[in-house]
Amino acid sequence: MFGGIINSISTFFAINFNIVQSMNTWMMGDFSSVLEGQYEMIYLTIPPLIATYFYANRFTAAGMGEDFAKNIGLNYQAVITIGMILISITVTVITVTAGAISFVGLVVPNIISLLYGDNTQKTLPLVALFGALLLLVCDTIGRIIIFPFEIPIGLTAGCLGGIIFLILLIRKR
Incomplete structure (x- = not known):
């Protein structure tokens, strides 16, 4: 509910300042706006x-x-x-x-914790590496699915991360 309120306020300002396109990119993570400068x-x-x-x-x-x-x-x-x-x-x-890229900070640390334990100093580099690999896979999928167009990485990471998170929840261990 709090996110909906913040989204409404930010949409109001985006419409008034004619930056709706920029705000949508920020709300849905996308690497296409990451340019030099x-x-x-x-x-x-x-x-x-x-x-x-x-x-x-x-x-x-x-x-x-x-x-x-x-x-x-x-x-x-x-x-x-x-x-x-x-x-x-x-x-x-x-x-x-x-921009906002969902599920990376939820799925990757939990998988690494299941595989390597809870020692943060030992698993921190692994979380960074596998988080980057997940984003690379999601970005590649987003560029291939409807080529020559691109699906924002936030959408592909959300879908793939949601599936992985559901598997982690359902899996009995």
Whole structure:
């Protein structure tokens, strides 16, 4: 419901400022708008990504619960706050650059966690690699299906990610 309210407000401003096409690209992730002079902001994600990797063990401990984190000497609230700030910066910059691409952040980490465990520092590079591979596959599919036109990567990632997520939910283990 909150997303619907934000969508309504942003649509209102998009119509008034004649930027409906740009807003639709942002709402549905698409790599076709990532051109020279428009992707350089992505470099702002490098410091938060490095910090995330160095804080990964603390995030793993905080993920085990507040009591566990406090028992091993972590300031639980500080770790959670730092994690949320790093994630917010990274996701914001990527969304502004390429648009919203759903299910990548849900499906890939869960599959990697099932295969390799919950050690964040060990699995973080794997999540990045397999997330990039999933986006590459989705982009290729989106370019092939109705060639010479292109289906936005947000749509193909949403469909493929939704199917994979349903399989993960239904699968008994």
